[in-house]
Amino acid sequence: MTAIIATAVAAPSALSGGANVIAVGVLLAEFGMFRQALLRDQVRLYAAQSALLSALAIVVAATRHLPELYALAGLSFALKVVIVPLVLRRLLRGIGAIGGDPRWGDIAGSHALSVASAVLVAIGMAAFGFFTVAALGLRSPVLPDTALSISVAVILVAFVLMIVRRDVVSQAIGFLSLENGVALTALVVAAGLPLILEIAFLFDLLVAVVVFGLLIRVHHGRAESMSTADLTSLRG
Numbered sequence: 001m002t003a004i005i006a007t008a009v010a011a012p013s014a015l016s017g018g019a020n021v022i023a024v025g026v027l028l029a030e031f032g033m034f035r036q037a038l039l040r041d042q043v044r045l046y047a048a049q050s051a052l053l054s055a056l057a058i059v060v061a062a063t064r065h066l067p068e069l070y071a072l073a074g075l076s077f078a079l080k081v082v083i084v085p086l087v088l089r090r091l092l093r094g095i096g097a098i099g100g101d102p103r104w105g106d107i108a109g110s111h112a113l114s115v116a117s118a119v120l121v122a123i124g125m126a127a128f129g130f131f132t133v134a135a136l137g138l139r140s141p142v143l144p145d146t147a148l149s150i151s152v153a154v155i156l157v158a159f160v161l162m163i164v165r166r167d168v169v170s171q172a173i174g175f176l177s178l179e180n181g182v183a184l185t186a187l188v189v190a191a192g193l194p195l196i197l198e199i200a201f202l203f204d205l206l207v208a209v210v211v212f213g214l215l216i217r218v219h220h221g222r223a224e225s226m227s228t229a230d231l232t233s234l235r236g
Contacts, residue, residue, distance in 0.1 A: 015063040019147035019188055022056045025049075026184055027126065027150050030157045030177055033170075034119050042173050043088045049180050050080030056184070060191045069191065072198045076183075079202055084176065084209050091213055092169070118164045125160050126153035147188045154181035172212040179205055 029049040036042045054077040061069035113121065129152040134145070158178035162171045183201070186193065 013063070015060065016144040016147070018059040018063070019056060019144035020150070022052050022059070023144075023147040023150035023154075023184060023188075025052045026180065027154050027157070030154050030161070030181075031119065031122060033161055033173065033177065034122060034164075035115060039092055039167075039169050039173075040089060042170060043085045043092075046173055046177055046180075047081050047085040049177060050084075051077065053180055053183055053187070054081065056187050060187055064191060066191060075199065075202055079206060080176075080180075084205070087209060087213060088169070088173075091216060113164050118160065121164070122157045122160045125156040129153040129156040144188055148185065151181055151184040151188060154178075154184060157181075168212075168216050172216065175208065175212070176205070179208070 026049050029045045029052070032045050033042050036045065054073045057069045057073035057076060061067060061073065130149045133149040133152045155178055158174050158181055161177070162174035165171055165174065186198075186201075
């Protein structure tokens with residue numbers, strides 16, 4: 001009986017506790033993107049979210065004795081926390097200069113839903129993802145099951161962000177944060193992937209940033225707006 005009680009109240013391992021706390025931080029950063037009216041604030045939240053993932057890679061490397069993850073953490077920090085936000089900020093400044101007002105390219109577009117409604121939908125999707133994964137009953141001594149459920153919630157909330165925002169920059173940030181959710185899942189489930197595969201995923205992200213940068217510039221050049229609302233109508 002004593003052994004059963006001791007097992008029930010046992011403290012979580014360093015990996016499980018650290019992964020769960022960081023996963024919650026990643027999800028909160030995702031929700032924060034819904035309330036930001038300025039694109040630069042969304043970029044800051046993306047950088048903070050990415051920094052949390054780099055911290056998680058360090059935690060996993062230390063607790064599971066995977067030294068190659070230290071290199072992954074450094075590369076991820078350099079790319080997602082420094083390079084990608086820098087590229088997005090320069091892109092926004094360039095768009096503002098073209099528009100004649102430095103602030104013009106820094107305001108997020110309209111929403112398909114109000115902010116309150118969008119947050120409620122995001123909460124519903126997060127709850128659906130969290131409880132669906134929990135219902136699968138995935139259990140392992142080395143698997144932080146709560147962090148896994150939260151990572152799926154992050155992916156679904158990122159989808160909602162991409163759908164409800166009607167400006168191309170917010171949709172790009174939603175896609176990048178969706179990739180963060182996938183990276184969170186990979187660190188929780190398959191942290192022992194070969195380093196070369198992890199680096200390949202990071203370079204795929206870099207290609208996506210270049211494509212989105214070109215898309216944003218072309219869209220703004222033709223429509224003179226960041227909004228994608230007019231793209232739903234066909235023109236002859």
